[in-house]
Amino acid sequence: MNKLKIRKHKPFLYFYRTILHILLSIGALAFIFPFVWMLLSSFMTNTEIVASPITLFPRSFYLENFKTVFEEIPIERAWFNSLLTSGLVTFFVLFTSSLAGYMFAKMRFRGNNSLFTLVLSSLLFPTHVILVPLYLLVSQMKLLDSYIGIILPFLISGFGVFLLRQFIYGIPDSLIDAAKIDGASDFKIYLRIILPLTKPILSALGILIFVWTYDELLWPLIVINSNEMKTIPVVLGHFTRAHGQYPGSSMAASTLVVIPIIIVYLIFQRNFIKGISMTGAKY
Amino acid sequence: MNKGSNLFHVKPKSWDEKNHKSKFKDLRGKKPINYYILVTSLILLSYFILLSVWPFVYNLFISFWKLNLSSPKIYEKFVGIAYYKQVLTDPVFIKSLTNTLTYLAIFVVVGLVIALILAEMIHRTYGVVKKIYTAMYFTPVVTSLAATALIWKLIYYPKVGVLSTFLTNVFGMEPQTFLQDPKIALFCIIILDMWKSIGLETVILLTGVEEIPESYYEASLIDGANPFQQFYKITIPLLRPQIFFLFIIKSIYVFKVFVPVYMMTTYPQGGPMNSTQVLALNLYQQSFQNLKFSYGAVVSLIIFVLMLFFVIMQIRYFRSQVE
Numbered sequence: 151m152n153k154l155k156i157r158k159h160k161p162f163l164y165f166y167r168t169i170l171h172i173l174l175s176i177g178a179l180a181f182i183f184p185f186v187w188m189l190l191s192s193f194m195t196n197t198e199i200v201a202s203p204i205t206l207f208p209r210s211f212y213l214e215n216f217k218t219v220f221e222e223i224p225i226e227r228a229w230f231n232s233l234l235t236s237g238l239v240t241f242f243v244l245f246t247s248s249l250a251g252y253m254f255a256k257m258r259f260r261g262n263n264s265l266f267t268l269v270l271s272s273l274l275f276p277t278h279v280i281l282v283p284l285y286l287l288v289s290q291m292k293l294l295d296s297y298i299g300i301i302l303p304f305l306i307s308g309f310g311v312f313l314l315r316q317f318i319y320g321i322p323d324s325l326i327d328a329a330k331i332d333g334a335s336d337f338k339i340y341l342r343i344i345l346p347l348t349k350p351i352l353s354a355l356g357i358l359i360f361v362w363t364y365d366e367l368l369w370p371l372i373v374i375n376s377n378e379m380k381t382i383p384v385v386l387g388h389f390t391r392a393h394g395q396y397p398g399s400s401m402a403a404s405t406l407v408v409i410p411i412i413i414v415y416l417i418f419q420r421n422f423i424k425g426i427s428m429t430g431a432k433y
Numbered sequence: 434m435n436k437g438s439n440l441f442h443v444k445p446k447s448w449d450e451k452n453h454k455s456k457f458k459d460l461r462g463k464k465p466i467n468y469y470i471l472v473t474s475l476i477l478l479s480y481f482i483l484l485s486v487w488p489f490v491y492n493l494f495i496s497f498w499k500l501n502l503s504s505p506k507i508y509e510k511f512v513g514i515a516y517y518k519q520v521l522t523d524p525v526f527i528k529s530l531t532n533t534l535t536y537l538a539i540f541v542v543v544g545l546v547i548a549l550i551l552a553e554m555i556h557r558t559y560g561v562v563k564k565i566y567t568a569m570y571f572t573p574v575v576t577s578l579a580a581t582a583l584i585w586k587l588i589y590y591p592k593v594g595v596l597s598t599f600l601t602n603v604f605g606m607e608p609q610t611f612l613q614d615p616k617i618a619l620f621c622i623i624i625l626d627m628w629k630s631i632g633l634e635t636v637i638l639l640t641g642v643e644e645i646p647e648s649y650y651e652a653s654l655i656d657g658a659n660p661f662q663q664f665y666k667i668t669i670p671l672l673r674p675q676i677f678f679l680f681i682i683k684s685i686y687v688f689k690v691f692v693p694v695y696m697m698t699t700y701p702q703g704g705p706m707n708s709t710q711v712l713a714l715n716l717y718q719q720s721f722q723n724l725k726f727s728y729g730a731v732v733s734l735i736i737f738v739l740m741l742f743f744v745i746m747q748i749r750y751f752r753s754q755v756e
Contacts, residue, residue, distance in 0.1 A: 386580060
């Protein structure tokens with residue numbers, strides 16, 4: 151009886167599978183198309199890009215756009231600045247999150263809960279909510295237009311501490327107790343046991359923090375004055391003023407920003423997605 | 434979720450704190466200082482007090498004063514709630530508020546529905562194809578929002594742009610001006626933002642779907658359920674925790690939206706006719722382009738109040754996860 155029913159559904163299922171794949175492929179192509187268009191139009195002249203009727207492929211291998219980008223905006227320097235600041239922020243967040251995560255997960259002391267509440271309440275005050283006082287504070291500390299000024303508000307993440315606390319909670323106490331009996335101090339346990347065991351969640355959190363930090367625009371826009379300190383998003387802001395006049399070079403700049411990221415993503419693609427689903431499952 | 438009445442509900446401890454401590458004291462006489470706890474707490478305390486709590490109090494203070502950064506005496510005069518009145522009666526601010534709320538409704542609801550459907554569809558594929566789909570939908574998430582906003586700005590090029598040509602030729606629509614049309618500019622920006630973030634939500638939901646036992650679907654198939662019934666009756670109810678969490682973090686994100694509007698509209702941003710003005714942009718323009726810091730402080734406070742509900746839900750959710 152059951153078999154009969156399943157068989158009755160089979161033609162419907164095949165039909166359904168085909169529709170499913172058609173829909174998913176159209177969607178996926180639509181998701182990728184902007185990048186293809188970016189790449190193609192970065193090799194077109196400005197008149198070619200906005201020509202009517204539209205042409206999808208560049209007529210010749212036109213490189214002027216890239217030349218304009220290197221002449222007009224400090225994109226290599228911006229890449230360096232973005233990598234440096236995001237790298238530093240990621241390092242500090244991973245370090246402090248695991249340090250505090252171990253403490254909250256495995257140690258009992260007076261004020262444990264109120265301190266954890268304070269850490270979580272930091273989620274109430276993202277930079278947007280304290281933008282003006284933060285700016286005044288950083289300028290009083292004479293840190294405007296410096297790397298420290300750019301990274302200062304992002305060094306400890308309440309979310310990171312929470313995530314690591316959850317993960318470390320699952321590490322068996324017996325491991326830590328055994329090390330304690332052998333005479334290891336808490337710092338040593340942190341370095342030798344906690345850090346190696348939290349590697350998967352640290353790499354997941356690291357990817358998230360890195361992506362969030364190099365996408366940050368509002369704070370760097372305020373802190374940075376000089377051209378040498380500008381990060382990638384700030385430099386790209388150049389095209390909000392004059393974009394209409396040269397779409398070609400704006401696409402060339404986007405290409406120079408997006409393509410390296412996509413290459414890194416394709417290499418570590420599995421880690422990226424695994425990382426996200428891991429942190430997602432822990433939420 | 435726990436049902437505690439206070440804000441940050443704390444579960445009762447399973448161990449007896451008092452006994453534990455007194456026993457310890459009896460054996461050793463004096464409790465030794467744990468330097469790990471000392472150092473870590475000091476780092477956390479000093480950082481969050483200096484860079485979260487104190488700036489917030491300072492922000493409250495600033496909102497009642499007229500500031501002048503060029504004079505040696507920064508706090509020029511106490512003005513009471515004058516700035517609050519000014520902000521709340523400013524048509525540009527009102528516009529940015531309503532725009533943000535529109536953004537919230539569309540971005541969160543439509544985004545979640547699309548992500549749910551995508552997750553369910555990808556879940557029904559197998560092997561390499563599944564991995565390829567996931568990777569493709571996820572690509573926009575890792576790329577820079579500022580750069581993708583520039584790309585979309587070109588896609589939205591008025592009349593002769595790619596999207597306009599596509600819509601005219603395939604659907605026979607009138608040539609559109611997109612970002613230059615005050616009626617639809619905001620929606621164009623929301624679409625970019627959804628495109629950028631849907632991959633993340635899809636992957637999180639997909640992880641959730643994957644954890645649902647396959648036997649539920651098999652059983653429903655035997656009972657004669659079609660794929661749509663399976664989606665409504667099995668997938669959605671069992672994904673409630675993930676949906677709830679995504680709902681909260683997406684809502685919080687909306688109050689901070691800045692990059693897409695800043696990158697896609699031309700200087701001074703927020704146009705045409707303030708139709709894409711949002712709270713964070715208003716905050717930036719008033720405090721750092723017009724140098725009205727106290728005005729900005731008031732806008733900050735309003736963002737804080739609007740976010741408060743969602744952030745408290747988030748913190749309570751986190752706390753409820755803590756065993």
